[in-house]
Amino acid sequence: MSHPTDDELVDLALGEPVDADRSAHVEQCAVCSASVEQLRRTARLASGSESYAGWHAPDDAVWARVTAQIDADDPLRAEVPDTATAGTAYAPEPGPADATVTPISAGAARVTRRRAAAWGAALVAASLVVGLLAGRAIWSPDESGSVSQVALKTLDTRQREGEASVVRTGDGLDLTVVTDRPLDAGDGYLEVWLINADGKRMVSVGVLRPGETGTFPISQALIDQGYVVVDISKEQFDDKPAHSGDSLLRGQLPA
Amino acid sequence: MHVHDDPDIESAELAVRLAGGDREALAEMYRRWSPLVHTVALRALGTREDAEDVVQQVFVAAWRGRGTLRPERGSPAAWLVGITKHRVADVRTQRYRAHRNLQALASEVVTEPATPHDSDWAERLLLVHELERMGDPRATVLRMAFIEDRTHDDIARTLEMPLGTVKSHVRRGLLELRDRLKEVERVASD
Incomplete structure (x- = not known):
């Protein structure tokens, strides 16, 4: 049957x-x-x-943590080609105008996505080497000047729309953020964050005025602890100190 | 015809886009289903911090494991809830170990964690979500049949609907919900 x-x-x-x-x-x-x-x-x-008693949305900052973690563990998105020059010396104390036109060396690993997929493992290894070399060159003490920089890109289309650089000053590090054109803050304001590569922690480094270059004091300790993802978010005047989850641009500092 | 009016078709499209590596599809899934994932985790774990960690892990895992999504199985919600169950179980195991280690330090007898839990919360909340998402009149018929426990005759009279139509909605609806739970089980038992 x-x-x-x-x-x-x-x-x-x-x-x-x-x-x-x-x-x-x-x-x-x-x-x-x-x-x-x-x-x-x-x-x-x-x-x-x-x-059942209703839905509870997670805090907005959780989305920023998700994208930061995905960015951090994907070598194709971790800005390796753009940051491979980080170990080379730049002119000391470049002004904001210089920062926007700092040439990216043609020798940097410029790979297509397809090739990158095939060479993924090699790329990871290469980025580690670059990271180690860069790390040695960058973080040696008592040297002034630009030590690290990264392109800031939109999260969805990966369009380059700005740049962040870390500059060693007499008594610490300065993070300088510049955008190619003024970001739209809408009714709110723009905030600059350093997100940890673990995607779980982040610190606010300051407020960025649209169309202006922002320079913020940071510390070596932050970098050492893994706060290397520079993030610009759109925030509302809502008395919530946490990240809104609305990231406009982002880039991960090398090493 | 506006195919996007059908939430199932829209969800299936999202699933296909995610599987193809579209980050915007992940963002859209987060907008739609992070409250579901978070509420399940919150019910299961009790603290907001742990629940938000689980939400983070679930969507990162969804991105990394996007190849295991089966668009033909309908809403990615069930898939996400399956992943959530996995993560919740991991957190519980960690808690139990921590608890056991503390107990061992104190030379006490190892016992199960004290807080009892209803292991079906994930499934219950997914069904609530599916009923909210499901169009009317089917959703109303199912609510009256299962939550209010009314007879099919009673529902037919109240909604002024032929008895056969009521029965048909109950049958289709229950089978659909059953398929969602099967998907949770498939993912959670991986």
Whole structure:
């Protein structure tokens, strides 16, 4: 005898009248009785949802953590080609105008996505080497000047629309952020963040006025602890100190 | 015909786009389903901090594991809830270990964590979500049948609907909800 239809199984599960030979089959058939049991469980779970008390959205900052973590663990998006020059010396204390036109060396690993996929492992290894070399060159003490920089790109289209650079000053580090054109803050304002590569932690470094270059004091300790993702977010005047989750531009500092 | 009026078709499109590596599809999924994921985690774990960690892990895992999404199985909501169950179980295991280690330090007998939990919360909340999403009159018929526990005759009279139509909505609806739970099970048991 053939199996009952889905409709008949539902009727059996709900205790509706069903032909006697159909219910006899289900009692004998492991597949059908499991099916009926699944349908009963579904009905039971649906009926128990009356104590449901509403949805709770996560804090907006969680989305920024998600994208930061995805960016951090994807070498194709981790700005390796653009930052491969980080170890080379720049003129000391470049002004904001210089920062926007600092040439990216043609020797930087300029790879297409397709090739990059094939060479993914090599790229990761290369970026580690670059990172180590850069790290040695960059973070040697008592040297002034630009030590690290990264293109800031939109999260969705990866369009380059600005740049962040870390400059060593007499008594610490300055993070300078410049955008190619004024960002639209809408009714709110722009805030600059350093997000940890673990995607879990972030610190606000200051407010950026649209169309202006922003320079913010940061510390070596922050960099050492992994706060290397520069992020510009659009914030509302809502008394919420956390990241809004609305990131406009982002880039990860090398090493 | 506006195909986008159908939430199922829209969800399936999102699933296809995510599987193809579209970051905007992940953002859209987050907008739609992060409250569902967060509420499940919050119910299961009790603290906002742990729940938000789970939300982060679920959407990062969704991106990394986008190849395991089966667009033909309908709404990615069930897939996300399956991943959420996984993560919640991980957090519970960590808590249990921490608890056990503390107990061991104190030379006490190892016991199960004290807080009892209803292991079906994820499924219950997914069904609430699916009922909210489902168009009327089917959603109303299902609510009256399962939540209010009314007979099909009663529902037919109240909604001034033929009895056969009521039965048909109950059957289609229950089968659809059953398929969502199967998807949760598939992902959570991976």
